[in-house]
Amino acid sequence: MPLAASFVRTLAQTAETLLIALAGGTLFTLVGFPAGLISGSVLAVAVAALLGRPVRVPVPLARTGYVLIGILLGAVVTPETVKGFTAWPVSIALVMVAALCMMLATATYLRLAHGWDRLSALLGASPGSMTQVIALSTELGADLPAIAIVQTMRVLLLTTGIPAGLALFGLVAPARCR
Numbered sequence: 474m475p476l477a478a479s480f481v482r483t484l485a486q487t488a489e490t491l492l493i494a495l496a497g498g499t500l501f502t503l504v505g506f507p508a509g510l511i512s513g514s515v516l517a518v519a520v521a522a523l524l525g526r527p528v529r530v531p532v533p534l535a536r537t538g539y540v541l542i543g544i545l546l547g548a549v550v551t552p553e554t555v556k557g558f559t560a561w562p563v564s565i566a567l568v569m570v571a572a573l574c575m576m577l578a579t580a581t582y583l584r585l586a587h588g589w590d591r592l593s594a595l596l597g598a599s600p601g602s603m604t605q606v607i608a609l610s611t612e613l614g615a616d617l618p619a620i621a622i623v624q625t626m627r628v629l630l631l632t633t634g635i636p637a638g639l640a641l642f643g644l645v646a647p648a649r650c651r
Contacts, residue, residue, distance in 0.1 A: 486529040493521045493528070507636035507645045515632040519625050535604075572600060583623070589616065597623040 497517020501509030522528045579598035583589040593616040603624045639645045
């Protein structure tokens with residue numbers, strides 16, 4: 474494929490992906506879903522991908538997004554936040570143990586119920602950055618399609634389930650449209 478045609482196709486797929494994300498985020502915000510921009514955009518793009526649409530975000534644009542998110546997250550970490558870690562060592566230890574137990578339980582489930590190999594089950598059960606897990610899966614020769622589906626579902630549940638659950642218990646303010 475000529476370079477110009479490849480560039481145009483990448484540009485069109487990126488524009489379509491961003492429009493799908495915008496539509497989902499706008500819809501969720503308009504109906505008042507907590508964290509609607511994030512939840513709606515992630516859900517819309519994931520559904521489009523699962524339906525076979527070629528969703529795409531070029532690496533430079535994704536890296537720019539990662540840097541901006543890192544800057545925004547880093548801006549909220551203050552010395553008081555770090556002091557909070559030392560004030561709650563038992564809670565932090567329990568979260569770490571719970572995360573390990575969750576990984577072990579999920580990996581065991583994937584192995585026993587679905588017959589996954591040990592490496593793929595471990596990567597499928599791993600929390601954290603989906604991008605890193607997918608990169609490791611590719612590099613280590615694990616079952617990439619299966620891991621991508623499990624990781625996508627994990628991200629979907631987190632981005633829609635946590636805001637909805639917090640709202641259900643009255644722990645977040647409702648979304649406001651201006």
